[in-house]
Amino acid sequence: ALFTMKATVIATFFGVFLTCTYTAKEATKKTKKAKLYVPQIDCDVKAGKIINPEFIAKCPPGCQDVKYRVYGTDIYASFSSVCNAAIHSGIIDNTGGKILVQKVAGHSGYRGSFSNGVRSLSLPRWRESFLVSEGKPRKGVTYPSTLEYSPSKSAAVKSGNVDVPTGDAVRKEYQTTPVPTPATQMATTTPTPTTTTTDPSTTVPQPTTTPAATRTTAAAAKTRPGLHRVRDMAFRGTFTYASNRNILRHNTGVQRQEPVATFQRAAGSPAHLAMETDSWKPGLSLFDTGFSSKEELNPKPLEPISQGNQNCKVDLSFLMDGSWSIGKRRFQLQKRFLGNVAQALGIGSAGPLMGIVQYGDDPSTEFNLKTYANSKDLRNAIEKIQQKGGLSNVGKALSFVNKNFFLDANGNRGGAPNVVVVMVDGWPTDRVEEASRLARESGINIFFVTVEAAAQSEKQNVIEPNFVDKVLMCRTSGFYSINVPSWFSLHKVVQPLVKRVCDTDRLACSKTCLNSADIGFVIDGSSSVGTGNFRTVLQFVANISKEFEISDTDTRIGAVQYTYEQRLEFSFDKHSTKQDVLNAIKRISYWSGGTSTGAAISYASEHLFSKSKPNKRKIMILITDGRSYDDVSMPAMAAHQNGVIAYSVGVAWAAPDELEAIASDPAKEHSFFVDEFDNLYRYVNQLIQNICTEFNSQPRN
Numbered sequence: 001a002l003f004t005m006k007a008t009v010i011a012t013f014f015g016v017f018l019t020c021t022y023t024a025k026e027a028t029k030k031t032k033k034a035k036l037y038v039p040q041i042d043c044d045v046k047a048g049k050i051i052n053p054e055f056i057a058k059c060p061p062g063c064q065d066v067k068y069r070v071y072g073t074d075i076y077a078s079f080s081s082v083c084n085a086a087i088h089s090g091i092i093d094n095t096g097g098k099i100l101v102q103k104v105a106g107h108s109g110y111r112g113s114f115s116n117g118v119r120s121l122s123l124p125r126w127r128e129s130f131l132v133s134e135g136k137p138r139k140g141v142t143y144p145s146t147l148e149y150s151p152s153k154s155a156a157v158k159s160g161n162v163d164v165p166t167g168d169a170v171r172k173e174y175q176t177t178p179v180p181t182p183a184t185q186m187a188t189t190t191p192t193p194t195t196t197t198t199d200p201s202t203t204v205p206q207p208t209t210t211p212a213a214t215r216t217t218a219a220a221a222k223t224r225p226g227l228h229r230v231r232d233m234a235f236r237g238t239f240t241y242a243s244n245r246n247i248l249r250h251n252t253g254v255q256r257q258e259p260v261a262t263f264q265r266a267a268g269s270p271a272h273l274a275m276e277t278d279s280w281k282p283g284l285s286l287f288d289t290g291f292s293s294k295e296e297l298n299p300k301p302l303e304p305i306s307q308g309n310q311n312c313k314v315d316l317s318f319l320m321d322g323s324w325s326i327g328k329r330r331f332q333l334q335k336r337f338l339g340n341v342a343q344a345l346g347i348g349s350a351g352p353l354m355g356i357v358q359y360g361d362d363p364s365t366e367f368n369l370k371t372y373a374n375s376k377d378l379r380n381a382i383e384k385i386q387q388k389g390g391l392s393n394v395g396k397a398l399s400f401v402n403k404n405f406f407l408d409a410n411g412n413r414g415g416a417p418n419v420v421v422v423m424v425d426g427w428p429t430d431r432v433e434e435a436s437r438l439a440r441e442s443g444i445n446i447f448f449v450t451v452e453a454a455a456q457s458e459k460q461n462v463i464e465p466n467f468v469d470k471v472l473m474c475r476t477s478g479f480y481s482i483n484v485p486s487w488f489s490l491h492k493v494v495q496p497l498v499k500r501v502c503d504t505d506r507l508a509c510s511k512t513c514l515n516s517a518d519i520g521f522v523i524d525g526s527s528s529v530g531t532g533n534f535r536t537v538l539q540f541v542a543n544i545s546k547e548f549e550i551s552d553t554d555t556r557i558g559a560v561q562y563t564y565e566q567r568l569e570f571s572f573d574k575h576s577t578k579q580d581v582l583n584a585i586k587r588i589s590y591w592s593g594g595t596s597t598g599a600a601i602s603y604a605s606e607h608l609f610s611k612s613k614p615n616k617r618k619i620m621i622l623i624t625d626g627r628s629y630d631d632v633s634m635p636a637m638a639a640h641q642n643g644v645i646a647y648s649v650g651v652a653w654a655a656p657d658e659l660e661a662i663a664s665d666p667a668k669e670h671s672f673f674v675d676e677f678d679n680l681y682r683y684v685n686q687l688i689q690n691i692c693t694e695f696n697s698q699p700r701n
Helices: 002-033 082-089 324-345 375-383 394-404 433-441 456-461 467-471 487-502 531-545 578-586 597-607 633-641 656-662 677-697
Strands: 054-059 075-077 097-105 128-134 170-173 192-197 210-212 257-264 275-282 315-321 353-359 364-367 418-425 444-451 481-484 517-524 556-562 566-570 617-624 644-651 671-674
Touching (some): 054 082, 394 433, 481 487, 517 531, 517 597, 531 578, 597 617, 633 644, 644 677, 656 671
Parallel strands (some): 315 353, 315 418, 418 444
Antiparallel strands (some): 054 097, 170 192, 353 364, 556 566
16 A cells, blocks of 8 residues: 555656646747747838837838938938948848847937948938947847837927027927917827937937926917928028928828938037937928928019129039939038029129039039029029939030030120039049040030048949049149038038139130130142032031131131142131131132142241241141142151141042151041042041040140
8 A cells, every 4th residue: 555655656746747847848949939020110211210229120122212311321320211221331232131220329420421322421410320230139138029119290380480499408399289279278188299319429319208298387388389390500500490381281191200400509509519400390301301392482673783703704604413312401501502602703794604504314404604693693593493303414414514505695705714613422423524525625614523422442333433533624733623521511612612713814724625726727729639629628627617616815727728839818817706717718719730738838837837826736737639749748847846736638649658747646646538528527526536635635734
C-alpha cells in the first residue's frame, strides 16, 4: 500500500512537471512568434506630424518626387518628408523599405545637397530635427506598432489679427469648432489642442499634444478670429504679412495639415538670429506657400518714365529659375532679390532697362525691356510673378533669350550692351555649353548667379559638370560668375552684381565675333567667273555680311574687286548700317579680266586693312575661281604678319595649294573649296562658325 501511494505521488509530480513544461514551451513559442508590426507611412508624411520620438516605419515605393520637400543633409528639419529624407540619405531607394527615425534637437543650419536622386534644400534654423537610419530595432527600445499623429484640425481661417509669437516660446493653436460668442465661450467645454515648443538650443523637443480646459483668461473671453497663415517673414527682423485675399482658400474635401515655414524674431534678440518656426495650417502645404496665383489688384497708373542711372546703360535680361527644385519660398527670396537689383540699378530710358524670362521645362518672357521704364513699376511687376515649375532647363532658356529677347521690337537699343544674368538653383538639368556659345556669338554677356551648388560627392549626377566654366564669356576671369552658398544670403550679392553689370568698361566680352571685326572681302572678277556666277558670288558675300552686327562702332565691311588690276569698291568707313552695306554689295559691277590674286592681297592690305581700327579684328575673306598669275604666298605672309586673319574660298579651278598659302593657320579651318558657284551658300554658316570659334578661343579678361 505504501509502495502504491508513493507511486501515485511520483506519477502526480511528473504529470504536473510535464504540464508546466509544456505550458512554458507554448508561451515561449508564442513569445517568439510575436513580431514587431511596422506601420506604413505615406510618401508625404513629415517627421513633425508624427509625435513618437523614435519609431520604425515602412515607406511605400515611388516616393522620389519633387513635391515631397527635404531640408538638410544627414540631419533633417522636422517638416521634411520622412521617406524622401531616407532616400536622400541612401537608407532606402525608390522601391521603399523600413527606416528608423529618431527625433533630435533643432539646428541652426541645414545644408542642402543633391543625393541619390533627391534634391534637399538648405535652411537657416528649425525647432526640431530627425535622423534616419536602417530600420533595425535597437536593443532595449520598444517601438510603437501604431504611430501617433498630430490631431487633425478644421480650416477655420477668418480675417482678423495674426498671432505673432514673441520671446523664446512658440505657441501653435488650433480651433476645432466654430468660434463661440463671448457669452457662450465661458460655458463651452470643447477642448482646444495646444502645443508649446521651447527653444531648441536648450532642450530636445518631445512633441506632445495636451487638450486644454476651458480658457478663463481675459483674452479667452474675447472673440477669437481664425488664425492666418503667416507668410515668409522678412529678413533682418522685419515682418511682412500676406493680405487676406492671399490666404483664404476654399476646400470642401478632407483637409490635410502641412507645415508652413515662417521667419520670426524673438523680442529683444539680434536681427541675424531670427528664429524660424512652423505653423501647421489645414489644407495648405509647404509646396503651396507664397503669393496667390490669382491675385486681383486694382489697376494703378504707371510711374512717369525715368531717365535712370545714365552711368549704367545696359539692356539686361534676368533668367529666373522657376523650377520645382527651388521651392515656393526660395522663389519668393529670388523675387525679392530681383526687386532689390532693379531698385539698385536705377531703371530708366537713358540708363539700364531690365526684362525677365522665367524658365522651368520651357522658358517664357514675363516682361521685356520696354515694358517698364522705372524701378518702382518693375519691382511691383516682379512681385506678381508666379512660379512655373518643372525642370531647370537653362540651356533651353539661353537659346530662347538669344533668339527672342534682344529684339528691336522688345526694346533692344542696339548701342547698349546686351547682358543676361542667369539664376540657377544648384545646376541645370540640360546642357548649356552650346546654347551659351551661340548667345556669346550674338553679342550677349552672360553672368551666372549659382546658389547651393552640387555637393562634391554628388557631382557625378550632374549632366554637365563645371557648367559655369564652360559657358562664361571670359573664362580667364571670375568677373562673370557669383556663387552664393544659400538662398538666405542672396541679398548680400545685390551690390556686387549691380557693380559688375554696370561696369561697361569691363564688359569686354560684349565684343563678340559678330560685332568687333573689320571684314574685307577680296573678290575675283576675272573673265572665267562670268556675269551670272559673279552675281552668285555677291549673294554669298551679302549672306555672310548680314549675319554680323554692322555699325560704325560694331563690325564694318569693306570690299575689293580684282582682275589684273584692283579696285576698292567701298572702304570700312563708307557704310555704317547693314542695309547700306547690302545695297553697296548689290551695286558692285562685274569687271572681267585676268587673275592676279597676290597683287590683290597686297592692295587690300594697303588700301583697306591699313585703315582698320586698332580695337577691331582684321578679317580678309578672299573668293577666287582659278590659279593666280602671280605669287600669293609672300603677300599672304605679309598680311598675316600685320594681323590680318585670312580665309580663302576656292571655286571650280582654284588651286588648293594657293588656297592654303593664302589662309591663316591652321589652313584646314581657314580655307574652303566648292566644285561650283551654286554650292557657295553651303559654306556661309561654316565660315561664320569658324570665325566665331576662333574668336571665342582667344583669352579675354
